[in-house]
Amino acid sequence: MNLTRRGFFRIAGAAGAAGAAAAASPSPEVRAAAVPDDPYGCLVDLTRCIGCRKCEQACNRVNALPEPERSFEDPTVLNRLRRPDARAFTVVNRYFPGRLDAGNQLVPTFVKIQCMHCQEPACASACIVGALTKKENGTVHYDVSKCIGCRYCMVACPFEIPAYEYHDPVTPRVMKCTYCYERISQAGGLPGCAEICPTEAITFGRRKTLLEVARKRIRDNPVQYLDHIYGEREVGGTSWMYISGIAFGKLGFIDVPETPTPRLSEKIQHTLFAYLWSPILLYGLLGGIMWTSRKRGPHSEAEEGDRR
Amino acid sequence: MKKRIWFLGLVPVLALLCLVVSAGRAAAAAPSGDELALDPAWKAPDQEAARERAREVVPFVDAVVDECQLCRQQRLRDMGLGVKDIVHSYFLLDSPVIKQREDHYGPVRFMHTKHAAQIQDCAVCHHARPADKAAKETVRCSACHQESFRADTPDRLGLKAAYHQQCIACHRDEAKGPMDCAGCHPKNVPDHKELVKLPANPQPWDVTAECLRCHPGAGEDMLASSHWLWRGHSAYTLDHQKKVIHGKGTTAINNF
Amino acid sequence: MSHPPYALKTRFWTPGVVVLAVLMAAGAAAILARFIGGIGYVSNLSTARPWGLWIGVDVASGVALAAGGFTTAFLAHIVGRHYYEPVVRPALLTAMLGYTFVVLGLLIDIGRSWAIWKPMIFWNFDSVLFEVAMCVMFYLNVLYIEFVPVVVEQFKGRVNLPGVLAGLNGLAESLLNLADRILGRIMWIFVIAGVVLSCMHQSSLGSLMLVAPTKVHPLWYTPILPLLFLTSAIAVGYPMVVFETTLATASLKLDGEMRVLGPLTRITIYLLGLYLALKIGDMVVRGTYVHLLEGTAQTNAFLVEMILGVIVPWLMLLSERVRRNRRALFAACALIVGGVLLNRVNVFVVAYKPPVSEADYFPAVGEILITVGLISTLMFIYRFLVTHLPVLSAPAREVSA
Numbered sequence: 001m002n003l004t005r006r007g008f009f010r011i012a013g014a015a016g017a018a019g020a021a022a023a024a025s026p027s028p029e030v031r032a033a034a035v036p037d038d039p040y041g042c043l044v045d046l047t048r049c050i051g052c053r054k055c056e057q058a059c060n061r062v063n064a065l066p067e068p069e070r071s072f073e074d075p076t077v078l079n080r081l082r083r084p085d086a087r088a089f090t091v092v093n094r095y096f097p098g099r100l101d102a103g104n105q106l107v108p109t110f111v112k113i114q115c116m117h118c119q120e121p122a123c124a125s126a127c128i129v130g131a132l133t134k135k136e137n138g139t140v141h142y143d144v145s146k147c148i149g150c151r152y153c154m155v156a157c158p159f160e161i162p163a164y165e166y167h168d169p170v171t172p173r174v175m176k177c178t179y180c181y182e183r184i185s186q187a188g189g190l191p192g193c194a195e196i197c198p199t200e201a202i203t204f205g206r207r208k209t210l211l212e213v214a215r216k217r218i219r220d221n222p223v224q225y226l227d228h229i230y231g232e233r234e235v236g237g238t239s240w241m242y243i244s245g246i247a248f249g250k251l252g253f254i255d256v257p258e259t260p261t262p263r264l265s266e267k268i269q270h271t272l273f274a275y276l277w278s279p280i281l282l283y284g285l286l287g288g289i290m291w292t293s294r295k296r297g298p299h300s301e302a303e304e305g306d307r308r
Numbered sequence: 309m310k311k312r313i314w315f316l317g318l319v320p321v322l323a324l325l326c327l328v329v330s331a332g333r334a335a336a337a338a339p340s341g342d343e344l345a346l347d348p349a350w351k352a353p354d355q356e357a358a359r360e361r362a363r364e365v366v367p368f369v370d371a372v373v374d375e376c377q378l379c380r381q382q383r384l385r386d387m388g389l390g391v392k393d394i395v396h397s398y399f400l401l402d403s404p405v406i407k408q409r410e411d412h413y414g415p416v417r418f419m420h421t422k423h424a425a426q427i428q429d430c431a432v433c434h435h436a437r438p439a440d441k442a443a444k445e446t447v448r449c450s451a452c453h454q455e456s457f458r459a460d461t462p463d464r465l466g467l468k469a470a471y472h473q474q475c476i477a478c479h480r481d482e483a484k485g486p487m488d489c490a491g492c493h494p495k496n497v498p499d500h501k502e503l504v505k506l507p508a509n510p511q512p513w514d515v516t517a518e519c520l521r522c523h524p525g526a527g528e529d530m531l532a533s534s535h536w537l538w539r540g541h542s543a544y545t546l547d548h549q550k551k552v553i554h555g556k557g558t559t560a561i562n563n564f
Numbered sequence: 565m566s567h568p569p570y571a572l573k574t575r576f577w578t579p580g581v582v583v584l585a586v587l588m589a590a591g592a593a594a595i596l597a598r599f600i601g602g603i604g605y606v607s608n609l610s611t612a613r614p615w616g617l618w619i620g621v622d623v624a625s626g627v628a629l630a631a632g633g634f635t636t637a638f639l640a641h642i643v644g645r646h647y648y649e650p651v652v653r654p655a656l657l658t659a660m661l662g663y664t665f666v667v668l669g670l671l672i673d674i675g676r677s678w679a680i681w682k683p684m685i686f687w688n689f690d691s692v693l694f695e696v697a698m699c700v701m702f703y704l705n706v707l708y709i710e711f712v713p714v715v716v717e718q719f720k721g722r723v724n725l726p727g728v729l730a731g732l733n734g735l736a737e738s739l740l741n742l743a744d745r746i747l748g749r750i751m752w753i754f755v756i757a758g759v760v761l762s763c764m765h766q767s768s769l770g771s772l773m774l775v776a777p778t779k780v781h782p783l784w785y786t787p788i789l790p791l792l793f794l795t796s797a798i799a800v801g802y803p804m805v806v807f808e809t810t811l812a813t814a815s816l817k818l819d820g821e822m823r824v825l826g827p828l829t830r831i832t833i834y835l836l837g838l839y840l841a842l843k844i845g846d847m848v849v850r851g852t853y854v855h856l857l858e859g860t861a862q863t864n865a866f867l868v869e870m871i872l873g874v875i876v877p878w879l880m881l882l883s884e885r886v887r888r889n890r891r892a893l894f895a896a897c898a899l900i901v902g903g904v905l906l907n908r909v910n911v912f913v914v915a916y917k918p919p920v921s922e923a924d925y926f927p928a929v930g931e932i933l934i935t936v937g938l939i940s941t942l943m944f945i946y947r948f949l950v951t952h953l954p955v956l957s958a959p960a961r962e963v964s965a
Contacts, residue, residue, distance in 0.1 A: 071525065148679040154614035160918050166607075168602050168675070171676060197469070199476070200473075256778055261778065283757070293643050293644035
């Protein structure tokens with residue numbers, strides 16, 4: 001290796017400058033501003049849901065999803081717990097948490113599941129190409145034209161929501177609730193599920209307003225509701241929120257931390273690689289070692305000669 | 309006897325079609341053997357008036373009197389309000405407020421007087437009065453409940469949800485009245501006259517096949533039902549003896 | 565003075581190579597099936613378990629076990645310990661092939677293989693995976709450039725392309741000359757870049773799973789996971805060199821390079837010791853040792869990884885006798901390699917438990933066939949290249965050095 005001192009610094013300097021220019025790595029504070037201040041939200045009131053599955057049907061229609069295997073009117077579908085998948089962005093599950101009605105029959109509680117549209121979505125943080133983004137109106141939006149299909153979003157999602165078209169060999173898509181992005185972007189537009197819900201178990205509106213509505217419902221009827229709005233603080237807040245009369249743990253909801261789940265990895269990433277300071281430093285350090293050891297190394301010339 | 313059981317098996321699959329076909333035949337027979345002399349232009353006046361009312365959208369009431377349920381109940385009783393004060397005894401729940409968003413079902417027919425007579429408490433449904441002193445004590449649902457998710461009244465139910473929450477909760481708690489969607493709503497069923505294609509003199513199996521063309525699920529359901537699967541002795545047949553062993557899935561013909 | 569590297573020119577189609585070819589064919593069939601029926605057709609991947617064997621072994625372990633490339637380059641070229649020169653080229657070749665197959669594995673695993681270039685256009689600086697992808701892309705190029713001198717050395721002055729291509733002989737020759745002249749002068753840029761890029765993405769591979777705190781078992785989920793990945797990659801670098809060199813020299817009937825390999829593993833005592841200390845320290849500080857004896861598949865996998873993969877080989881290496889004995893040294897290094905491989909599989913697959921569905925995962929036959937097929941192809945190409953290019957330095961066993 002033929003290394004001159006001047007050449008070394010010239011090239012090292014150029015490399016450093018190029019690296020710094022390429023690393024427009026934003027700091028964590030910049031990112032926090034990207035969280036929408038007052039996005040749209042949906043408040044699901046589990047005491048109102050009657051398990052009619054009209055939301056599933058509307059979702060299927062407005063998103064042009066494939067016909068389900070069993071009809072939306074078939075009540076036996078509720079006999080087992082389901083998860084959203086590539087053919088259904090939302091599903092309603094039935095739980096019997098143990099309460100009895102006057103006739104000694106178990107009272108069912110129905111739970112609608114879909115993408116929670118987190119305020120600081122782990123999927124969007126994870127997505128290698130930024131195909132998933134948090135929009136100003138609250139949607140966690142998927143842009144299929146950027147997607148490469150790495151499925152890191154599915155790894156990252158704390159709610160196990162994104163599904164994948166595993167049986168499409170060439171153009172599979174990540175499949176999840178779209179929040180009816182196009183519809184709610186228009187004035188007066190509603191998500192398909194919220195529009196069709198016969199009992200307004202889904203209330204659509206601004207997230208801050210919905211939080212007030214939820215608190216009012218809990219305050220006005222403390223017997224009917226638990227004092228917990230699932231999604232108010234969970235993983236830093238979600239656009240979809242739930243209130244219930246039954247403990248969430250009995251209804252398939254998982255305990256999640258209040259810190260947004262991508263915080264730690266983002267912090268490490270931005271601390272270590274802001275303006276690429278660490279690689280540049282390491283490069284300089286190694287260059288220094290190489291330079292000094294080359295000057296000291298007695299048989300380096302011999303090695304070079306050997307190789308030629 | 310044997311024949312009647314065979315016919316029972318057909319009912320769930322064919323009911324709709326029989327209606328259509330017989331209606332068609334009746335219509336065809338009408339000009340010759342005319343006995344009822346129905347005027348095709350005649351319409352039930354109650355129904356027409358209800359339809360008219362359903363189309364109205366009344367001005368939105370944004371403020372209501374804050375009053376506890378018991379107080380209101382007591383007050384209405386003291387005023388002597390009751391069934392006798394009912395102006396319209398029959399409503400069609402068919403508001404454009406709902407229809408402009410979603411229109412999957414036909415209008416619900418609501419017997420106002422019947423419900424009122426049964427419940428004997430106006431305050432159960434008319435649970436609030438408008439703050440406006442000049443307004444009537446009880447107003448229709450759609451005065452306060454109109455579009456869902458209005459920004460100025462975020463905690464107010466929309467009309468559709470108000471109907472459903474009121475009806476469903478009461479029917480469930482009282483264990484009276486219809487409990488499923490189709491119990492109240494006629495489905496928006498397309499006119500089958502245009503859809504059904506049958507030869508001039510259809511055989512029974514032609515009719516079944518034609519039904520199954522669009523409703524394959526109905527055939528599947530039939531095959532899973534006891535009408536089809538039942539095997540064994542009929543309960544009470546000849547001389548009240550369990551002599552006859554049969555079932556549609558075994559001995560009958562016309563097996564689709 | 566060590567023997568300069570030379571092309572072996574030995575018989576290529578040995579029975580072992582035939583077995584490799586059969587495994588390659590099976591893998592190729594499975595790959596074909598994947599591109600006809602989709603990922604779901606050949607794998608057990610699901611909504612709850614989006615990453616499986618391919619990410620755990622082909623990608624994560626592939627990257628870790630290719631660490632020999634940058635660790636030997638650091639030792640021989642940056643610190644200037646030219647004594648270790650004989651293992652640099654085989655390590656470089658392994659790294660080059662390893663990373664090539666990481667990319668091939670990714671092409672199979674990602675749903676839209678044809679879109680793999682998109683991260684170059686669409687950047688997400690929040691994404692750990694974006695950084696890993698960029699580093700792997702650059703590093704793969706660096707590895708190819710570092711390997712150019714090996715090709716130049718073999719063919720310079722004797723380019724003889726077959727048939728119609730013979731007309732291009734002159735052009736190829738001048739290209740080789742040009743590469744030779746330029747590369748010698750600027751190779752240091754790439755050598756350092758290779759080490760920097762490796763440090764970046766070896767550690768970031770560990771950060772990958774930090775995005776899912778609720779899904780990864782606490783025994784593995786730690787904020788220092790990137791540091792653990794980096795130290796384990798550095799620690800496994802030399803043992804991997806020992807492992808593959810021993811395998812290659814044994815299989816090709818060459819002299820084992822014990823003279824070089826022994827001292828290499830003395831360094832490993834410190835590196836592996838550091839990794840072990842970090843791992844145990846982390847466990848103590850976070851108090852996760854309470855999980856150790858839970859007896860679940862996850863905790864048992866952790867115990868195996870720690871005891872068989874780190875502690876036992878570390879104790880073995882402490883002994884001078886082990887380091888001098890070819891077989892014992894090979895066993896110790898194989899354990900370390902296996903330990904790091906298991907660690908990567910553990911972090912990406914075993915430790916991962918979806919909290920809602922709690923779905924289990926075991927790779928499907930198709931997945932295994934593809935992974936085995938890719939590894940076989942890698943070994944096949946390695947063998948082909950060392951037969952025809954000057955990579956290995958060890959003299960044939962019959963001829964005493």
